[in-house]
Amino acid sequence: MLVVFYIVATELSFYSGFTISISPKIGILTVGDTMQTSVKVSSDKNGYPYAVSLVAASQHSGMETSFNPQSGLTSTSASIMTIKVNSTLPDGNYSINVKGIGADGYESEYNYYNITLCRNCKK
Secondary structure, three states: OOOOOOOOOOOOOOOOOOEEEEEOOEEEEOOOOEEEEEEEEEOOOOOOOOOEEEEEEOOOOOEEEEEEOOOOEOOOOEEEEEEEEOOOOOOEEEEEEEEEEEOOOOEOOOEEEEEEEOOOOOO
16 A cells, blocks of 8 residues: 655744834824824834834824834834824814834734824913
């Protein structure tokens, strides 16, 4: 009796993705102000082998958001998120949803940055 075994090569993944964290997570702005906060990419002890890009979503049209750097982040790096509000945005509470997208298509859960816009508030 002849027994034949086939070995199929597969790529095993020993990483579980990455998460993003924002610090500080809250800010108070007045019209025309710019605020910066840190967005950190991290992973479990096995690391995450792909580059990560950051995306801001669900922000009000009266806000501008940018990241430095926006892409090429690793599982041990951070980016600075800059937020600017224009004069047409009314006072109130707003959120910016931030997530990371890995070069392999993996997407982190959203993390939130909360903003209070107040024209006459003292910081």
